[in-house]
Amino acid sequence: MTTIHQKFTVSFKYPVHFTRHVFDLDNSLLAETMPGRPGGAARALVVIDSGVVAANPALLEQLNRWFASNAAAIELVKAPMIVPGGENVKNGWSSVREIMTYAGLEHLDRQSYIIAIGGGAVLDMAGFAAALVHRGLRLVRLPTTVLGQNDAGIGVKNSMNDGGAKNFVGTFAPPFAVINDFEFLKSLPFKEWVSGVAEAFKVAIIADRQFFTWLCENAHHIKERDQGVMEELVYRTAQLHLNHIATSGDPFEFGSARPLDFGHWAAHRLELISNFSIGHGAGVAIGIAIDSAYAMLENRISQAEFTAIIKGLQGCGLATSSELLKRLNSEGEPDLLEGLEQFREHLGGDLCVTLPNPIGRKIEVHEMNRDLLKEAIRMV
Ligand SMILES: NC(=O)c1ccc[n+]([C@@H]2O[C@H](COP(=O)([O-])OP(=O)(O)OC[C@H]3O[C@@H](n4cnc5c(N)ncnc54)[C@H](O)[C@@H]3O)[C@@H](O)[C@H]2O)c1
Ligand SMILES: [Zn+2]
Numbered sequence: 001m002t003t004i005h006q007k008f009t010v011s012f013k014y015p016v017h018f019t020r021h022v023f024d025l026d027n028s029l030l031a032e033t034m035p036g037r038p039g040g041a042a043r044a045l046v047v048i049d050s051g052v053v054a055a056n057p058a059l060l061e062q063l064n065r066w067f068a069s070n071a072a073a074i075e076l077v078k079a080p081m082i083v084p085g086g087e088n089v090k091n092g093w094s095s096v097r098e099i100m101t102y103a104g105l106e107h108l109d110r111q112s113y114i115i116a117i118g119g120g121a122v123l124d125m126a127g128f129a130a131a132l133v134h135r136g137l138r139l140v141r142l143p144t145t146v147l148g149q150n151d152a153g154i155g156v157k158n159s160m161n162d163g164g165a166k167n168f169v170g171t172f173a174p175p176f177a178v179i180n181d182f183e184f185l186k187s188l189p190f191k192e193w194v195s196g197v198a199e200a201f202k203v204a205i206i207a208d209r210q211f212f213t214w215l216c217e218n219a220h221h222i223k224e225r226d227q228g229v230m231e232e233l234v235y236r237t238a239q240l241h242l243n244h245i246a247t248s249g250d251p252f253e254f255g256s257a258r259p260l261d262f263g264h265w266a267a268h269r270l271e272l273i274s275n276f277s278i279g280h281g282a283g284v285a286i287g288i289a290i291d292s293a294y295a296m297l298e299n300r301i302s303q304a305e306f307t308a309i310i311k312g313l314q315g316c317g318l319a320t321s322s323e324l325l326k327r328l329n330s331e332g333e334p335d336l337l338e339g340l341e342q343f344r345e346h347l348g349g350d351l352c353v354t355l356p357n358p359i360g361r362k363i364e365v366h367e368m369n370r371d372l373l374k375e376a377i378r379m380v
Helices: 029-033 050-055 059-069 096-106 121-135 146-152 180-185 190-195 199-208 211-216 217-224 225-248 265-274 282-299 303-316 335-347 370-379
Strands: 016-019 042-049 075-076 081-083 113-118 140-143 161-163 165-169 177-181 353-356 361-364
Touching: 016 029, 016 225, 016 303, 029 161, 042 050, 042 059, 042 096, 042 121, 050 059, 050 081, 050 113, 050 140, 050 180, 059 180, 075 161, 081 096, 096 121, 113 121, 121 140, 121 146, 121 303, 140 146, 146 180, 146 190, 146 199, 146 225, 165 265, 177 180, 190 199, 190 282, 190 361, 199 211, 199 303, 199 353, 211 217, 211 225, 211 303, 217 225, 217 303, 265 282, 265 335, 282 303, 282 353, 282 370, 335 370
Parallel strands: 016 177, 042 075, 042 081, 042 113, 113 140, 140 177
Antiparallel strands: 161 165, 353 361
């Protein structure tokens, strides 16, 4: 019997909305985003980041009032579930189990929704849980950090950390919709305000020189918490990320090219060895500095361009180095280099690292010279 060659495509589309005060009574965006079932309301479970609740004491009351006033459109199956904010929520499975348990108890089905409100970590965890129940509930993300709104919350992935590896498990599962409410950014501590700026530099350096120049020119406004500048930064970064996912030809990362992971092999290692005291965005800033130094040593960018990158990052309030870069393993080699090996393993054996060539354009390299890399680490 001859082989039957199965082939089909599934197309995905989802809106990424931008708004303010999503839970004001006169804001109907969320209700419009979530169609109900024939003749009935949409059914939803809300999962909220404890850090967002703590920083916005009026939020739960506002949210409950909004859902009460929109009860004909959306039925909240239970009181909002508050889960720990930050990376730790990805380090154990208890919140995933809790979401699954409530989804079962409340009979959520494949037309029901999980509304996840929070930083990238909570969105990754809730998205993972939503993807597992009935092989996928509808996920509406309301990212509340800069990094969530311009990167983690708008893409097609979720993940959990396991077995000592960052993002070891996860699925590709595009959301039903994303709503970026810029008001959430106002309650961020400075560390979280600025961490997502690293992702803006990342995508600008490899894909959009004009945006890179704009970021450098606006660095001091970003540091001074200019809300208008930040909103533009979030919008332009989201646009670049979404455009890449839609047009790269590999949204589910079957190949080994990962342009959006510029600077990330070092970032993931730093997150891990700092026990997550260095967060994702902070790690990315240092990773960008190292890979940019390496690109300069390979004559892919000029010394002036390297200096502009470092000045730009620092001007926004991002650190471009860490004491952990000096840590050596038992063979006397920089511990950071383990990150490159883990990245290679994650990609499936073939290394593929994106570098600027020059700023605004990218090149994929499949090998990194260890001596040059050590030199790059020393330089930052
Ligand atoms: N799925 C993806 O494609 C993707 C992409 C990039 C990053 N990520 C993941 O995202 C995570 C990082 O996300 P992050 O940078 O948003 O940090 P985070 O989710 O760890 O949140 C940082 C802190 O900010 C708090 N917080 C969130 N919103 C707040 C608000 N509005 N006001 C006050 N405090 C608030 C949180 O409670 C937490 O303590 C990492 O786990 C990373 O791996 C995922
Ligand atoms: Zn990232």
